[in-house]
Amino acid sequence: MYRLIAQDGCAKRGSFETVHGTIQTPVFMNVGTVGAIKGAVSTDDLKTLGTQVQLSNTYHLHVRTGDKLIKQFGGLHKFMVWDRPILTDSGGFQVFSLAGLRKIKEEGVYFQSHIDGHHIFMGPEESMEIQSNLGSTIAMAFDECPSSVAEKEYIQESVDRTTRWLERCKVKMAQLNAREDTVNPRQMLFGINQGGIYEDIRIEHAKRIAQMDLDGYAVGGLAVGESHEEMYRILDATVPYLPVDKPTYLMGVGTPANILEAVDRGVDFFDCVYPSRNGRHGHVYTKHGKINLFNKKHELDHRPIEEGCGCPACRSYSRAYIRHLLKAKEMLGMRLCVLHNLYFYNHLMEQIRDAIEEHRYKSFKKSMLEGFLSPEE
Amino acid sequence: MYRLIAQDGCAKRGSFETVHGTIQTPVFMNVGTVGAIKGAVSTDDLKTLGTQVQLSNTYHLHVRTGDKLIKQFGGLHKFMVWDRPILTDSGGFQVFSLAGLRKIKEEGVYFQSHIDGHHIFMGPEESMEIQSNLGSTIAMAFDECPSSVAEKEYIQESVDRTTRWLERCKVKMAQLNAREDTVNPRQMLFGINQGGIYEDIRIEHAKRIAQMDLDGYAVGGLAVGESHEEMYRILDATVPYLPVDKPTYLMGVGTPANILEAVDRGVDFFDCVYPSRNGRHGHVYTKHGKINLFNKKHELDHRPIEEGCGCPACRSYSRAYIRHLLKAKEMLGMRLCVLHNLYFYNHLMEQIRDAIEEHRYKSFKKSMLEGFLSPEE
Numbered sequence: 130m131y132r133l134i135a136q137d138g139c140a141k142r143g144s145f146e147t148v149h150g151t152i153q154t155p156v157f158m159n160v161g162t163v164g165a166i167k168g169a170v171s172t173d174d175l176k177t178l179g180t181q182v183q184l185s186n187t188y189h190l191h192v193r194t195g196d197k198l199i200k201q202f203g204g205l206h207k208f209m210v211w212d213r214p215i216l217t218d219s220g221g222f223q224v225f226s227l228a229g230l231r232k233i234k235e236e237g238v239y240f241q242s243h244i245d246g247h248h249i250f251m252g253p254e255e256s257m258e259i260q261s262n263l264g265s266t267i268a269m270a271f272d273e274c275p276s277s278v279a280e281k282e283y284i285q286e287s288v289d290r291t292t293r294w295l296e297r298c299k300v301k302m303a304q305l306n307a308r309e310d311t312v313n314p315r316q317m318l319f320g321i322n323q324g325g326i327y328e329d330i331r332i333e334h335a336k337r338i339a340q341m342d343l344d345g346y347a348v349g350g351l352a353v354g355e356s357h358e359e360m361y362r363i364l365d366a367t368v369p370y371l372p373v374d375k376p377t378y379l380m381g382v383g384t385p386a387n388i389l390e391a392v393d394r395g396v397d398f399f400d401c402v403y404p405s406r407n408g409r410h411g412h413v414y415t416k417h418g419k420i421n422l423f424n425k426k427h428e429l430d431h432r433p434i435e436e437g438c439g440c441p442a443c444r445s446y447s448r449a450y451i452r453h454l455l456k457a458k459e460m461l462g463m464r465l466c467v468l469h470n471l472y473f474y475n476h477l478m479e480q481i482r483d484a485i486e487e488h489r490y491k492s493f494k495k496s497m498l499e500g501f502l503s504p505e506e
Numbered sequence: 507m508y509r510l511i512a513q514d515g516c517a518k519r520g521s522f523e524t525v526h527g528t529i530q531t532p533v534f535m536n537v538g539t540v541g542a543i544k545g546a547v548s549t550d551d552l553k554t555l556g557t558q559v560q561l562s563n564t565y566h567l568h569v570r571t572g573d574k575l576i577k578q579f580g581g582l583h584k585f586m587v588w589d590r591p592i593l594t595d596s597g598g599f600q601v602f603s604l605a606g607l608r609k610i611k612e613e614g615v616y617f618q619s620h621i622d623g624h625h626i627f628m629g630p631e632e633s634m635e636i637q638s639n640l641g642s643t644i645a646m647a648f649d650e651c652p653s654s655v656a657e658k659e660y661i662q663e664s665v666d667r668t669t670r671w672l673e674r675c676k677v678k679m680a681q682l683n684a685r686e687d688t689v690n691p692r693q694m695l696f697g698i699n700q701g702g703i704y705e706d707i708r709i710e711h712a713k714r715i716a717q718m719d720l721d722g723y724a725v726g727g728l729a730v731g732e733s734h735e736e737m738y739r740i741l742d743a744t745v746p747y748l749p750v751d752k753p754t755y756l757m758g759v760g761t762p763a764n765i766l767e768a769v770d771r772g773v774d775f776f777d778c779v780y781p782s783r784n785g786r787h788g789h790v791y792t793k794h795g796k797i798n799l800f801n802k803k804h805e806l807d808h809r810p811i812e813e814g815c816g817c818p819a820c821r822s823y824s825r826a827y828i829r830h831l832l833k834a835k836e837m838l839g840m841r842l843c844v845l846h847n848l849y850f851y852n853h854l855m856e857q858i859r860d861a862i863e864e865h866r867y868k869s870f871k872k873s874m875l876e877g878f879l880s881p882e883e
Contacts (some may be wrong), residue, residue: 163830163831163834163836165836166838167837169546169837169840169841171818171822171838172822173822193833193834202806202824208830209827210823210824210827429575441550445548445549447585450585453571453585454540454542456570457566459542459544460837460841461543464548464837464841465548
């Protein structure tokens with residue numbers, strides 16, 4: 130399913146065939162928490178922006194509209210009208226970061242809904258069942274994402290449990306895919322590497338899950354408080370132990386610079402809320418770094434956010450107008466910034482793919498990173 | 507400039523030539539308070555929705571970004587990237603409804619900004635100057651819109667002052683249009699009929715302003731608390747005294763039924779915040795009346811808001827999905843509802859124009875009104 134088209138150093142240029150079409154990697158997945166990108170962006174818009182994969186949050190869809198209702202509707206693709214791939218997370222990260230009082234046991238996690246406080250249990254089987262109900266293209270394994278400052282002893286214990294959970298996920302997913310009423314009988318499963326900032330635990334875990342012949346492998350539990358240097362060090366140590374002929378997904382990362390560095394270390398799937406979250410706050414990406422449209426110097430700025438950018442915001446509107454909308458708290462201001470930022474990320478990935486194919490990735494990365502640090506005139 | 511294409515009873519089908527293109531009437535103007543339609547709708551979207559005229563609020567643009575800055579930018583058309591007609595209100599209505607402590611004098615109105623409380627004076631000359639800075643296609647006269655429950659004596663006094671203000675507006679607008687640095691040297695001025703619910707004052711005032719040879723005439727001060735029957739009675743009495751060969755604009759009205767009735771009484775310009783405001787609350791228009799998408803019965807409703815509707819929401823998305831977005835407080839839910847409602851209004855006006863041209867307006871109106879009252883199966 131995964132085909133390695135080119136390699137340039139450790140950087141991978143691949144194509145990943147799914148039941149919902151082929152993904153060209155490296156790819157940035159656009160995050161739609163509850164089945165919509167925040168900032169009034171629709172799936173129709175995503176097509177305009179060149180989005181290949183949409184990421185939906187299992188936990189939010191479970192506690193809000195309900196995965197059973199979405200299954201009844203015909204699955205998430207039909208519900209949000211998106212025929213390209215969707216990756217769903219396991220719900221675990223939200224359980225660990227959002228939910229109230231929680232207890233982690235061998236069978237799974239007991240917690241309270243962040244909406245109405247009602248008691249929920251989620252274990253590997255429940256997570257797989259919810260993701261199966263949603264019928265996403267790619268399901269993520271249910272794992273524990275321990276605090277980055279947890280003791281090494283706890284991390285080891287947690288990683289061992291996560292491995293046992295992964296085995297249960299694999300068994301359950303096979304059962305669900307075989308069910309007659311399943312939404313997507315060819316749903317895929319990605320495993321997640323954990324181990325905090327401990328290289329030995331990370332490597333040991335990577336070796337164990339690599340043997341399980343999953344559809345793809347993620348590196349989880351990074352970008353949760355450690356420094357960028359630590360993140361790169363963990364990637365340097367861990368990625369070589371994950372199968373090169375499978376997708377390598379760095380969860381929740383990151384800035385354009387993070388992505389450029391991680392691609393150089395063999396990662397080819399990304400997701401992050403930065404482009405939409407920053408956009409909603411008027412922070413927009415350009416090849417000269419991020420700019421803040423609230424800045425008074427843009428008050429009469431006739432230029433688009435970025436000259437030559439093909440996004441719907443830059444094709445029509447000036448910085449001055451978007452700034453005015455943001456200051457007047459008009460939703461349109463946020464929408465235009467989010468459209469631009471998502472386009473920027475998707476376009477960056479396209480440039481990355483070209484650079485790897487043409488074996489000039491190192492120099493491309495260098496020139497991009499230099500550009501981010503040199504403010505426009 | 508105004509050409510009467512057809513009449514069917516009192517209903518007028520006209521075309522109104524402006525420096526920014528020709529307006530086909532009856533027309534519904536889409537309200538963009540601060541230079542954007544609320545609900546994350548852009549001027550690019552407005553073209554998709556068939557919007558002919560965009561209405562902007564002078565008061566909001568004056569106190570927020572500032573009309574002087576917009577003039578420096580090249581005017582409102584350039585600022586919000588809209589090459590079709592824009593009508594600006596006078597700012598008067600907002601001064602009377604939003605602003606803090608205000609004092610009405612012969613020279614104009616003293617009031618406080620609703621944003622930071624600073625003291626502002628606005629009279630006919632100031633209103634014309636601000637609208638000239640914005641460079642709208644059509645400027646509205648600065649008038650007083652007295653409370654609908656005001657004493658008759660006060661209404662008469664107020665209407666007399668409004669007439670004197672109108673004369674000053676006309677003089678000032680001519681001066682501003684002649685200035686070398688003016689944004690739009692062919693800016694037009696509409697006068698506004700007032701008189702509360704008193705037919706004799708309304709008629710007397712209509713006669714006086716009709717003699718002033720303005721570019722168009724509005725009926726103001728309605729839809730501010732009186733009943734629909736009173737509104738129709740005032741239109742029946744007043745509209746015959748306004749020039750039939752000029753645009754007739756009923757300000758701030760209204761529901762689809764109100765529009766159908768007012769067209770039948772000779773009105774051919776409308777504006778109202780209902781479609782965008784209702785859309786933001788999940789209330790959407792259909793030929794079977796307004797429906798509330800928050801209603802649980804739409805939870806699994808695969809249908810679009812309206813079968814056969816050509817709007818961007820109905821072309822792609824189901825009621826169930828839009829309901830989910832609204833309940834999850836995703837901006838996209840509001841945006842889709844607002845897009846639908848504006849399209850519905852614009853499409854209604856198109857049907858109205860066809861019906862008048864084909865001299866079947868009475869039966870069209872009847873069948874539409876009956877439809878609104880018969881819920882879908």
